[in-house]
Amino acid sequence: MWHALKTVLWAIPKGLSITFRYLFRKPVTEQYPRTRPKFEDRYRGLHYLTRYEDGSERCVCCGLCAAACPVDCIYMEPAETPDGIRYAKIYEINTLRCIYCGFCEEACPEEAVFLGHEFEFSSYERDDFIYTKEMLLGNYDKIEKDRVAKNIKPLFRKERQQFKVPAEPLDH
Amino acid sequence: MFADILIMVLKVTVIFAGLMVAVAYATYMERKVVAHIQHRIGPNVAGPFGLLQPIADAVKLLFKETFPPGMVNKFLFIIAPIIAFVTACMSIAVIPVGDLVSIGGRQVELIISDLNIGILYIFAVTSLGVYGVVLAGWSSNSKYSLLGGLRSTAQMISYEVSIGLGIVGVLLLSQTFSISEIVRQQSGSIFNWYFFKQPIAFFVYFISAIAETNRNPFDLPEAESELVAGYHTEYSGMRFGIFFLGEYANMIMVSAIASSLFFGGWNGPFLPPVLWFVIKVVIFMFIYIWIRGTLPRLRYDQLMRFGWLILFPLGIVNVIVSALIVAL
Numbered sequence: 001m002w003h004a005l006k007t008v009l010w011a012i013p014k015g016l017s018i019t020f021r022y023l024f025r026k027p028v029t030e031q032y033p034r035t036r037p038k039f040e041d042r043y044r045g046l047h048y049l050t051r052y053e054d055g056s057e058r059c060v061c062c063g064l065c066a067a068a069c070p071v072d073c074i075y076m077e078p079a080e081t082p083d084g085i086r087y088a089k090i091y092e093i094n095t096l097r098c099i100y101c102g103f104c105e106e107a108c109p110e111e112a113v114f115l116g117h118e119f120e121f122s123s124y125e126r127d128d129f130i131y132t133k134e135m136l137l138g139n140y141d142k143i144e145k146d147r148v149a150k151n152i153k154p155l156f157r158k159e160r161q162q163f164k165v166p167a168e169p170l171d172h
Numbered sequence: 173m174f175a176d177i178l179i180m181v182l183k184v185t186v187i188f189a190g191l192m193v194a195v196a197y198a199t200y201m202e203r204k205v206v207a208h209i210q211h212r213i214g215p216n217v218a219g220p221f222g223l224l225q226p227i228a229d230a231v232k233l234l235f236k237e238t239f240p241p242g243m244v245n246k247f248l249f250i251i252a253p254i255i256a257f258v259t260a261c262m263s264i265a266v267i268p269v270g271d272l273v274s275i276g277g278r279q280v281e282l283i284i285s286d287l288n289i290g291i292l293y294i295f296a297v298t299s300l301g302v303y304g305v306v307l308a309g310w311s312s313n314s315k316y317s318l319l320g321g322l323r324s325t326a327q328m329i330s331y332e333v334s335i336g337l338g339i340v341g342v343l344l345l346s347q348t349f350s351i352s353e354i355v356r357q358q359s360g361s362i363f364n365w366y367f368f369k370q371p372i373a374f375f376v377y378f379i380s381a382i383a384e385t386n387r388n389p390f391d392l393p394e395a396e397s398e399l400v401a402g403y404h405t406e407y408s409g410m411r412f413g414i415f416f417l418g419e420y421a422n423m424i425m426v427s428a429i430a431s432s433l434f435f436g437g438w439n440g441p442f443l444p445p446v447l448w449f450v451i452k453v454v455i456f457m458f459i460y461i462w463i464r465g466t467l468p469r470l471r472y473d474q475l476m477r478f479g480w481l482i483l484f485p486l487g488i489v490n491v492i493v494s495a496l497i498v499a500l
Binding site for chain 2 (some may be wrong): 002012015016018019020022023024025026027028029031
Protein backbone atom coordinates (compact mmCIF):
# COMPACT_ATOMS: atom_id res chain seq x y z
CA MET A 1 0.00 0.00 0.00
CA TRP A 2 2.77 2.38 0.97
CA HIS A 3 4.64 1.37 -2.15
CA ALA A 4 1.63 2.07 -4.36
CA LEU A 5 1.12 5.45 -2.72
CA LYS A 6 4.77 6.32 -3.26
CA THR A 7 4.43 5.37 -6.92
CA VAL A 8 1.36 7.50 -7.44
CA LEU A 9 2.54 10.55 -5.52
CA TRP A 10 6.22 10.58 -6.38
CA ALA A 11 7.30 8.31 -9.24
CA ILE A 12 4.57 9.05 -11.74
CA PRO A 13 4.72 12.87 -11.45
CA LYS A 14 8.49 12.65 -11.73
CA GLY A 15 8.27 10.58 -14.90
CA LEU A 16 5.67 12.92 -16.34
CA SER A 17 7.85 15.96 -15.62
CA ILE A 18 10.79 14.33 -17.41
CA THR A 19 8.78 13.57 -20.53
CA PHE A 20 7.32 17.07 -20.43
CA ARG A 21 10.78 18.59 -20.38
CA TYR A 22 11.90 16.34 -23.22
CA LEU A 23 8.92 17.52 -25.24
CA PHE A 24 10.60 20.89 -25.82
CA ARG A 25 14.08 19.66 -26.65
CA LYS A 26 15.37 19.79 -30.18
CA PRO A 27 14.69 16.54 -32.06
CA VAL A 28 17.80 14.62 -33.04
CA THR A 29 16.32 13.41 -36.32
CA GLU A 30 18.40 14.09 -39.44
CA GLN A 31 16.19 14.73 -42.44
CA TYR A 32 18.74 12.89 -44.54
CA PRO A 33 17.88 13.26 -48.21
CA ARG A 34 16.69 16.83 -47.65
CA THR A 35 19.53 18.04 -45.46
CA ARG A 36 23.06 16.79 -45.92
CA PRO A 37 24.71 15.11 -42.97
CA LYS A 38 27.73 16.88 -41.49
CA PHE A 39 31.07 15.11 -41.81
CA GLU A 40 34.17 15.40 -39.74
CA ASP A 41 37.33 15.92 -41.79
CA ARG A 42 38.52 12.47 -40.88
CA TYR A 43 35.37 10.75 -42.15
CA ARG A 44 36.35 7.77 -44.32
CA GLY A 45 34.26 7.42 -47.47
CA LEU A 46 35.00 6.66 -51.10
CA HIS A 47 38.68 6.68 -52.06
CA TYR A 48 40.42 9.04 -54.44
CA LEU A 49 43.87 9.16 -56.06
CA THR A 50 45.53 12.56 -55.93
CA ARG A 51 47.51 14.44 -58.58
CA TYR A 52 50.36 16.93 -58.56
CA GLU A 53 49.55 20.46 -59.57
CA ASP A 54 50.70 19.78 -63.12
CA GLY A 55 48.12 17.01 -63.36
CA SER A 56 50.45 14.01 -63.15
CA GLU A 57 49.52 11.17 -60.81
CA ARG A 58 51.23 10.90 -57.46
CA CYS A 59 50.90 7.14 -57.16
CA VAL A 60 54.11 5.32 -57.91
CA CYS A 61 52.64 1.85 -57.53
CA CYS A 62 54.86 0.88 -54.60
CA GLY A 63 52.25 -1.60 -53.34
CA LEU A 64 52.37 -0.48 -49.71
CA CYS A 65 48.66 0.27 -49.65
CA ALA A 66 47.86 -3.18 -51.02
CA ALA A 67 50.19 -4.69 -48.42
CA ALA A 68 48.57 -2.71 -45.59
CA CYS A 69 45.05 -3.54 -46.72
CA PRO A 70 43.56 -6.08 -44.29
CA VAL A 71 40.98 -7.33 -46.76
CA ASP A 72 43.12 -7.29 -49.92
CA CYS A 73 40.77 -5.10 -51.87
CA ILE A 74 43.49 -3.18 -53.75
CA TYR A 75 44.98 -4.59 -56.93
CA MET A 76 47.77 -2.87 -58.88
CA GLU A 77 50.18 -3.48 -61.72
CA PRO A 78 53.22 -1.20 -62.14
CA ALA A 79 54.69 0.30 -65.32
CA GLU A 80 57.38 2.84 -66.21
CA THR A 81 57.36 5.83 -68.52
CA PRO A 82 60.17 6.01 -71.13
CA ASP A 83 61.98 8.56 -68.92
CA GLY A 84 61.97 6.17 -65.99
CA ILE A 85 59.06 7.40 -63.84
CA ARG A 86 57.19 4.57 -62.20
CA TYR A 87 53.39 4.66 -62.28
CA ALA A 88 50.41 2.35 -61.86
CA LYS A 89 49.23 0.74 -65.06
CA ILE A 90 46.30 -0.79 -63.23
CA TYR A 91 45.04 0.42 -59.86
CA GLU A 92 41.73 -1.04 -58.74
CA ILE A 93 39.85 -0.87 -55.44
CA ASN A 94 37.00 -3.23 -54.83
CA THR A 95 34.73 -0.98 -52.75
CA LEU A 96 32.38 -3.81 -51.87
CA ARG A 97 35.22 -5.62 -50.15
CA CYS A 98 36.77 -2.50 -48.64
CA ILE A 99 36.07 -1.97 -44.93
CA TYR A 100 37.06 1.72 -44.99
CA CYS A 101 39.68 1.28 -42.28
CA GLY A 102 41.97 3.93 -43.79
CA PHE A 103 45.16 1.86 -43.51
CA CYS A 104 45.93 2.51 -47.19
CA GLU A 105 46.09 6.26 -46.74
CA GLU A 106 48.27 5.78 -43.66
CA ALA A 107 50.59 3.46 -45.54
CA CYS A 108 50.97 5.64 -48.65
CA PRO A 109 54.41 7.38 -48.68
CA GLU A 110 53.45 9.59 -51.65
CA GLU A 111 50.17 10.93 -50.20
CA ALA A 112 48.47 9.52 -53.24
CA VAL A 113 45.50 7.58 -51.93
CA PHE A 114 42.93 9.11 -49.57
CA LEU A 115 39.47 8.32 -48.33
CA GLY A 116 37.01 11.12 -49.12
CA HIS A 117 33.55 12.02 -47.85
CA GLU A 118 31.50 10.49 -50.65
CA PHE A 119 29.24 7.72 -49.36
CA GLU A 120 26.22 7.60 -51.68
CA PHE A 121 27.44 5.36 -54.47
CA SER A 122 25.11 2.64 -55.59
CA SER A 123 24.48 0.46 -58.59
CA TYR A 124 22.59 -2.58 -59.76
CA GLU A 125 25.80 -4.26 -60.98
CA ARG A 126 28.47 -5.59 -58.67
CA ASP A 127 31.08 -4.80 -61.32
CA ASP A 128 30.37 -1.10 -60.97
CA PHE A 129 31.84 -1.11 -57.50
CA ILE A 130 35.34 -1.96 -58.70
CA TYR A 131 36.87 1.49 -58.97
CA THR A 132 39.60 1.80 -61.60
CA LYS A 133 42.44 4.32 -61.58
CA GLU A 134 40.58 6.69 -63.91
CA MET A 135 37.52 6.68 -61.70
CA LEU A 136 39.60 7.30 -58.58
CA LEU A 137 41.44 10.18 -60.27
CA GLY A 138 38.06 11.50 -61.40
CA ASN A 139 36.91 11.48 -57.77
CA TYR A 140 39.94 13.61 -56.92
CA ASP A 141 39.23 16.08 -59.73
CA LYS A 142 35.72 16.57 -58.39
CA ILE A 143 36.95 17.08 -54.82
CA GLU A 144 39.71 19.43 -55.97
CA LYS A 145 37.27 21.57 -57.95
CA ASP A 146 35.07 21.81 -54.85
CA ARG A 147 38.09 22.63 -52.70
CA VAL A 148 39.23 25.43 -54.98
CA ALA A 149 35.70 26.81 -55.18
CA LYS A 150 35.38 26.87 -51.39
CA ASN A 151 38.95 28.11 -50.93
CA ILE A 152 39.95 25.43 -48.43
CA LYS A 153 43.61 24.76 -47.71
CA PRO A 154 44.92 21.60 -49.40
CA LEU A 155 45.29 18.54 -47.24
CA PHE A 156 48.77 17.47 -48.38
CA ARG A 157 52.07 18.95 -49.53
CA LYS A 158 52.32 20.34 -53.04
CA GLU A 159 55.85 19.60 -54.20
CA ARG A 160 57.25 16.39 -55.57
CA GLN A 161 59.40 14.49 -53.11
CA GLN A 162 63.10 15.08 -53.91
CA PHE A 163 65.43 12.25 -53.05
CA LYS A 164 69.10 12.92 -52.60
CA VAL A 165 71.16 11.10 -55.18
CA PRO A 166 74.17 9.58 -53.40
CA ALA A 167 77.40 11.37 -54.38
CA GLU A 168 79.25 8.15 -54.94
CA PRO A 169 78.12 4.53 -54.90
CA LEU A 170 78.24 3.00 -51.50
CA ASP A 171 80.82 0.42 -50.82
CA HIS A 172 79.37 -2.93 -50.03
CA MET B 173 -41.42 23.52 -37.14
CA PHE B 174 -39.38 23.41 -40.33
CA ALA B 175 -36.82 25.75 -38.82
CA ASP B 176 -36.54 23.51 -35.76
CA ILE B 177 -35.78 20.49 -37.90
CA LEU B 178 -33.28 22.47 -39.95
CA ILE B 179 -31.48 23.68 -36.84
CA MET B 180 -31.45 20.15 -35.45
CA VAL B 181 -29.97 18.71 -38.65
CA LEU B 182 -27.44 21.52 -38.73
CA LYS B 183 -26.41 20.87 -35.12
CA VAL B 184 -26.05 17.13 -35.67
CA THR B 185 -24.03 17.66 -38.84
CA VAL B 186 -21.72 20.27 -37.41
CA ILE B 187 -21.08 18.44 -34.14
CA PHE B 188 -20.55 15.08 -35.81
CA ALA B 189 -18.27 16.59 -38.46
CA GLY B 190 -16.39 18.37 -35.70
CA LEU B 191 -15.98 15.08 -33.86
CA MET B 192 -14.65 13.39 -36.99
CA VAL B 193 -12.16 16.18 -37.66
CA ALA B 194 -11.14 16.04 -34.01
CA VAL B 195 -10.61 12.28 -34.27
CA ALA B 196 -8.48 12.70 -37.40
CA TYR B 197 -6.33 15.36 -35.79
CA ALA B 198 -6.16 13.47 -32.49
CA THR B 199 -4.14 10.84 -34.36
CA TYR B 200 -1.93 13.60 -35.75
CA MET B 201 -1.51 15.17 -32.32
CA GLU B 202 -0.69 11.83 -30.76
CA ARG B 203 2.00 11.09 -33.33
CA LYS B 204 3.51 14.56 -33.04
CA VAL B 205 3.54 14.73 -29.24
CA VAL B 206 4.90 11.23 -28.74
CA ALA B 207 7.53 11.92 -31.40
CA HIS B 208 8.72 15.06 -29.66
CA ILE B 209 8.78 13.30 -26.28
CA GLN B 210 11.14 10.82 -27.93
CA HIS B 211 13.25 13.53 -29.64
CA ARG B 212 11.81 12.69 -33.03
CA ILE B 213 10.00 15.00 -35.44
CA GLY B 214 6.93 12.98 -36.33
CA PRO B 215 4.92 13.28 -39.54
CA ASN B 216 6.17 16.29 -41.51
CA VAL B 217 6.04 15.32 -45.18
CA ALA B 218 2.33 15.51 -46.12
CA GLY B 219 1.53 19.23 -46.20
CA PRO B 220 3.02 21.94 -43.96
CA PHE B 221 4.13 20.34 -40.66
CA GLY B 222 2.53 17.11 -41.90
CA LEU B 223 -0.93 18.57 -41.33
CA LEU B 224 -2.43 16.57 -44.20
CA GLN B 225 -1.19 13.27 -42.72
CA PRO B 226 -4.60 12.19 -41.31
CA ILE B 227 -6.13 12.68 -44.77
CA ALA B 228 -3.36 10.65 -46.37
CA ASP B 229 -3.90 7.91 -43.78
CA ALA B 230 -7.64 7.87 -44.40
CA VAL B 231 -7.15 7.65 -48.17
CA LYS B 232 -4.67 4.83 -47.72
CA LEU B 233 -7.02 2.87 -45.47
CA LEU B 234 -9.96 3.40 -47.81
CA PHE B 235 -8.07 2.07 -50.81
CA LYS B 236 -6.75 -0.98 -49.01
CA GLU B 237 -8.50 -4.28 -49.42
CA THR B 238 -10.69 -5.12 -46.42
CA PHE B 239 -9.87 -8.77 -46.36
CA PRO B 240 -11.91 -11.08 -44.11
CA PRO B 241 -9.82 -14.15 -43.30
CA GLY B 242 -11.37 -17.52 -44.17
CA MET B 243 -11.98 -18.71 -40.64
CA VAL B 244 -13.97 -15.72 -39.36
CA ASN B 245 -17.66 -15.49 -38.68
CA LYS B 246 -18.42 -13.00 -41.46
CA PHE B 247 -21.52 -11.35 -40.08
CA LEU B 248 -20.13 -10.64 -36.62
CA PHE B 249 -16.73 -9.79 -38.09
CA ILE B 250 -18.26 -7.03 -40.21
CA ILE B 251 -20.67 -5.74 -37.59
CA ALA B 252 -18.16 -5.53 -34.69
CA PRO B 253 -16.25 -2.41 -35.83
CA ILE B 254 -19.54 -0.72 -36.68
CA ILE B 255 -20.81 -1.30 -33.13
CA ALA B 256 -17.55 -0.03 -31.65
CA PHE B 257 -17.63 3.12 -33.78
CA VAL B 258 -21.33 3.97 -33.50
CA THR B 259 -21.45 3.57 -29.72
CA ALA B 260 -18.34 5.71 -29.40
CA CYS B 261 -19.94 8.50 -31.42
CA MET B 262 -23.42 8.29 -29.90
CA SER B 263 -22.48 9.79 -26.56
CA ILE B 264 -21.53 13.13 -28.17
CA ALA B 265 -25.29 13.79 -28.34
CA VAL B 266 -25.58 14.85 -24.70
CA ILE B 267 -22.37 16.88 -24.43
CA PRO B 268 -23.00 20.65 -24.35
CA VAL B 269 -20.35 22.22 -26.57
CA GLY B 270 -21.33 25.82 -25.90
CA ASP B 271 -23.66 28.35 -24.32
CA LEU B 272 -27.02 29.43 -25.75
CA VAL B 273 -26.69 31.18 -29.09
CA SER B 274 -29.42 33.01 -30.98
CA ILE B 275 -29.86 32.01 -34.63
CA GLY B 276 -32.49 34.11 -36.42
CA GLY B 277 -34.15 35.22 -33.20
CA ARG B 278 -34.24 31.74 -31.70
CA GLN B 279 -32.40 30.64 -28.60
CA VAL B 280 -30.48 27.53 -29.64
CA GLU B 281 -28.61 25.37 -27.20
CA LEU B 282 -25.38 23.93 -28.58
CA ILE B 283 -26.19 20.37 -27.61
CA ILE B 284 -27.84 17.80 -29.81
CA SER B 285 -30.21 16.47 -27.15
CA ASP B 286 -30.44 17.96 -23.67
CA LEU B 287 -31.51 14.74 -21.92
CA ASN B 288 -32.35 15.11 -18.26
CA ILE B 289 -30.66 11.74 -17.72
CA GLY B 290 -27.62 12.56 -19.88
CA ILE B 291 -25.08 10.80 -17.67
CA LEU B 292 -27.09 7.61 -17.51
CA TYR B 293 -27.38 7.74 -21.30
CA ILE B 294 -23.60 8.00 -21.61
CA PHE B 295 -23.21 5.00 -19.31
CA ALA B 296 -25.67 2.97 -21.32
CA VAL B 297 -24.04 3.78 -24.63
CA THR B 298 -20.44 3.28 -23.58
CA SER B 299 -21.33 -0.06 -21.99
CA LEU B 300 -22.63 -1.17 -25.38
CA GLY B 301 -19.18 -0.34 -26.77
CA VAL B 302 -17.84 -3.47 -25.04
CA TYR B 303 -19.88 -5.55 -27.46
CA GLY B 304 -17.87 -4.27 -30.42
CA VAL B 305 -14.65 -5.43 -28.79
CA VAL B 306 -16.03 -8.76 -27.58
CA LEU B 307 -17.59 -9.62 -30.92
CA ALA B 308 -14.42 -8.64 -32.78
CA GLY B 309 -12.34 -10.87 -30.53
CA TRP B 310 -14.77 -13.75 -30.74
CA SER B 311 -15.64 -13.65 -34.45
CA SER B 312 -12.02 -13.40 -35.59
CA ASN B 313 -11.53 -17.01 -34.51
CA SER B 314 -7.90 -16.32 -33.66
CA LYS B 315 -6.25 -16.86 -30.29
CA TYR B 316 -4.72 -13.39 -30.11
CA SER B 317 -8.03 -11.72 -30.91
CA LEU B 318 -9.86 -13.87 -28.39
CA LEU B 319 -7.37 -13.12 -25.62
CA GLY B 320 -7.46 -9.42 -26.45
CA GLY B 321 -11.24 -9.43 -26.45
CA LEU B 322 -11.40 -11.28 -23.13
CA ARG B 323 -8.94 -8.95 -21.44
CA SER B 324 -10.69 -5.94 -22.83
CA THR B 325 -14.05 -7.14 -21.60
CA ALA B 326 -12.81 -7.86 -18.09
CA GLN B 327 -11.00 -4.55 -17.96
CA MET B 328 -13.81 -2.41 -19.29
CA ILE B 329 -16.40 -4.01 -17.03
CA SER B 330 -14.29 -3.66 -13.87
CA TYR B 331 -13.26 -0.08 -14.52
CA GLU B 332 -16.77 0.98 -15.47
CA VAL B 333 -17.68 0.56 -11.81
CA SER B 334 -14.96 3.01 -10.80
CA ILE B 335 -15.99 5.47 -13.51
CA GLY B 336 -19.49 5.38 -12.09
CA LEU B 337 -18.23 6.01 -8.55
CA GLY B 338 -16.14 8.94 -9.79
CA ILE B 339 -19.12 10.54 -11.45
CA VAL B 340 -21.43 9.89 -8.49
CA GLY B 341 -19.22 12.23 -6.50
CA VAL B 342 -20.25 15.05 -8.82
CA LEU B 343 -23.87 13.94 -8.99
CA LEU B 344 -24.17 14.15 -5.21
CA LEU B 345 -23.25 17.81 -5.34
CA SER B 346 -25.11 18.75 -8.51
CA GLN B 347 -28.38 16.90 -7.69
CA THR B 348 -29.07 16.42 -11.41
CA PHE B 349 -28.28 14.03 -14.26
CA SER B 350 -28.43 16.67 -16.98
CA ILE B 351 -24.93 17.56 -18.20
CA SER B 352 -25.88 21.03 -19.43
CA GLU B 353 -27.33 21.75 -15.99
CA ILE B 354 -24.12 20.53 -14.32
CA VAL B 355 -22.06 22.76 -16.58
CA ARG B 356 -24.27 25.73 -15.79
CA GLN B 357 -23.83 25.16 -12.06
CA GLN B 358 -20.08 25.60 -12.52
CA SER B 359 -20.30 29.03 -14.16
CA GLY B 360 -19.14 32.21 -12.49
CA SER B 361 -15.80 31.53 -10.92
CA ILE B 362 -13.08 28.96 -11.41
CA PHE B 363 -13.68 27.78 -7.84
CA ASN B 364 -17.16 26.65 -8.80
CA TRP B 365 -15.60 23.87 -10.85
CA TYR B 366 -16.40 20.49 -9.39
CA PHE B 367 -12.75 19.55 -9.66
CA PHE B 368 -12.02 21.66 -6.58
CA LYS B 369 -14.90 20.15 -4.65
CA GLN B 370 -14.30 16.57 -5.78
CA PRO B 371 -10.59 16.13 -6.66
CA ILE B 372 -10.51 12.46 -5.64
CA ALA B 373 -13.58 11.77 -7.73
CA PHE B 374 -11.84 13.36 -10.68
CA PHE B 375 -8.73 11.20 -10.35
CA VAL B 376 -10.80 8.06 -9.91
CA TYR B 377 -12.83 9.01 -12.97
CA PHE B 378 -9.88 9.91 -15.17
CA ILE B 379 -7.73 6.87 -14.34
CA SER B 380 -10.63 4.51 -14.88
CA ALA B 381 -11.50 6.33 -18.08
CA ILE B 382 -7.98 5.70 -19.41
CA ALA B 383 -8.47 2.02 -18.63
CA GLU B 384 -11.96 2.10 -20.12
CA THR B 385 -10.65 3.39 -23.46
CA ASN B 386 -7.85 0.79 -23.51
CA ARG B 387 -5.06 3.33 -23.52
CA ASN B 388 -1.57 3.27 -22.02
CA PRO B 389 -0.69 2.26 -19.35
CA PHE B 390 -3.80 0.06 -19.38
CA ASP B 391 -3.59 -1.01 -23.04
CA LEU B 392 -3.44 -4.72 -22.30
CA PRO B 393 -6.14 -5.64 -24.84
CA GLU B 394 -3.81 -4.57 -27.64
CA ALA B 395 -0.47 -5.31 -25.99
CA GLU B 396 1.80 -5.59 -29.00
CA SER B 397 4.47 -7.62 -27.26
CA GLU B 398 2.08 -10.39 -26.29
CA LEU B 399 -1.05 -10.27 -28.40
CA VAL B 400 0.09 -8.88 -31.79
CA ALA B 401 -2.70 -6.31 -31.82
CA GLY B 402 -5.37 -7.81 -29.56
CA TYR B 403 -8.95 -7.86 -30.75
CA HIS B 404 -8.26 -6.20 -34.10
CA THR B 405 -5.42 -8.54 -35.12
CA GLU B 406 -7.37 -9.98 -38.05
CA TYR B 407 -8.75 -6.66 -39.29
CA SER B 408 -7.37 -4.71 -42.21
CA GLY B 409 -8.22 -1.70 -44.33
CA MET B 410 -11.05 0.60 -43.33
CA ARG B 411 -12.56 -1.89 -40.85
CA PHE B 412 -9.37 -1.60 -38.86
CA GLY B 413 -9.56 2.16 -39.41
CA ILE B 414 -13.09 2.23 -38.00
CA PHE B 415 -11.85 0.55 -34.82
CA PHE B 416 -9.25 3.25 -34.54
CA LEU B 417 -11.79 6.01 -35.16
CA GLY B 418 -13.90 4.48 -32.42
CA GLU B 419 -11.00 4.39 -29.99
CA TYR B 420 -10.10 8.01 -30.60
CA ALA B 421 -13.74 9.07 -30.50
CA ASN B 422 -13.93 7.36 -27.12
CA MET B 423 -10.89 9.27 -25.91
CA ILE B 424 -12.42 12.55 -27.04
CA MET B 425 -15.69 11.64 -25.34
CA VAL B 426 -13.90 10.90 -22.09
CA SER B 427 -12.06 14.22 -22.34
CA ALA B 428 -15.31 16.03 -23.10
CA ILE B 429 -17.10 14.43 -20.15
CA ALA B 430 -14.18 15.17 -17.84
CA SER B 431 -14.12 18.82 -18.86
CA SER B 432 -17.90 19.12 -18.62
CA LEU B 433 -18.32 17.47 -15.23
CA PHE B 434 -15.17 18.61 -13.45
CA PHE B 435 -13.73 21.61 -15.29
CA GLY B 436 -16.71 23.76 -16.08
CA GLY B 437 -17.31 22.67 -19.70
CA TRP B 438 -17.70 25.76 -21.86
CA ASN B 439 -17.40 28.20 -18.95
CA GLY B 440 -14.51 30.63 -19.21
CA PRO B 441 -13.68 34.29 -19.49
CA PHE B 442 -13.03 36.43 -22.60
CA LEU B 443 -13.02 33.67 -25.24
CA PRO B 444 -16.25 32.31 -26.79
CA PRO B 445 -17.67 29.30 -24.89
CA VAL B 446 -17.17 26.82 -27.76
CA LEU B 447 -13.49 27.70 -27.85
CA TRP B 448 -13.17 27.15 -24.10
CA PHE B 449 -14.73 23.74 -24.49
CA VAL B 450 -12.33 22.85 -27.31
CA ILE B 451 -9.32 24.08 -25.33
CA LYS B 452 -10.26 21.95 -22.33
CA VAL B 453 -10.79 18.87 -24.47
CA VAL B 454 -7.45 19.42 -26.21
CA ILE B 455 -5.70 19.70 -22.83
CA PHE B 456 -7.21 16.40 -21.73
CA MET B 457 -6.18 14.77 -25.01
CA PHE B 458 -2.68 16.06 -24.41
CA ILE B 459 -2.65 14.54 -20.92
CA TYR B 460 -3.78 11.24 -22.44
CA ILE B 461 -0.91 11.28 -24.93
CA TRP B 462 1.54 12.56 -22.34
CA ILE B 463 0.73 9.62 -20.07
CA ARG B 464 1.07 7.30 -23.05
CA GLY B 465 4.53 8.68 -23.75
CA THR B 466 5.63 8.21 -20.13
CA LEU B 467 4.27 5.12 -18.43
CA PRO B 468 4.94 1.46 -19.23
CA ARG B 469 2.15 -1.06 -19.51
CA LEU B 470 0.81 -2.72 -16.35
CA ARG B 471 0.74 -6.48 -15.89
CA TYR B 472 -2.69 -8.04 -16.03
CA ASP B 473 -2.86 -8.96 -12.33
CA GLN B 474 -1.58 -5.50 -11.40
CA LEU B 475 -4.30 -3.97 -13.52
CA MET B 476 -7.05 -5.96 -11.81
CA ARG B 477 -5.61 -5.40 -8.34
CA PHE B 478 -5.32 -1.66 -8.97
CA GLY B 479 -8.85 -1.48 -10.26
CA TRP B 480 -10.57 -3.49 -7.52
CA LEU B 481 -8.37 -2.90 -4.48
CA ILE B 482 -7.33 0.74 -4.89
CA LEU B 483 -9.60 2.66 -7.26
CA PHE B 484 -12.84 0.97 -6.26
CA PRO B 485 -12.45 1.42 -2.46
CA LEU B 486 -11.19 4.95 -3.01
CA GLY B 487 -14.28 5.74 -5.06
CA ILE B 488 -16.61 4.22 -2.47
CA VAL B 489 -14.97 6.11 0.41
CA ASN B 490 -15.18 9.31 -1.57
CA VAL B 491 -18.86 8.78 -2.32
CA ILE B 492 -19.68 7.97 1.30
CA VAL B 493 -17.77 10.96 2.66
CA SER B 494 -19.27 13.42 0.19
CA ALA B 495 -22.74 11.96 0.77
CA LEU B 496 -22.31 12.55 4.49
CA ILE B 497 -21.13 16.10 3.90
CA VAL B 498 -24.04 16.82 1.57
CA ALA B 499 -26.54 15.27 3.97
CA LEU B 500 -25.31 17.21 6.99
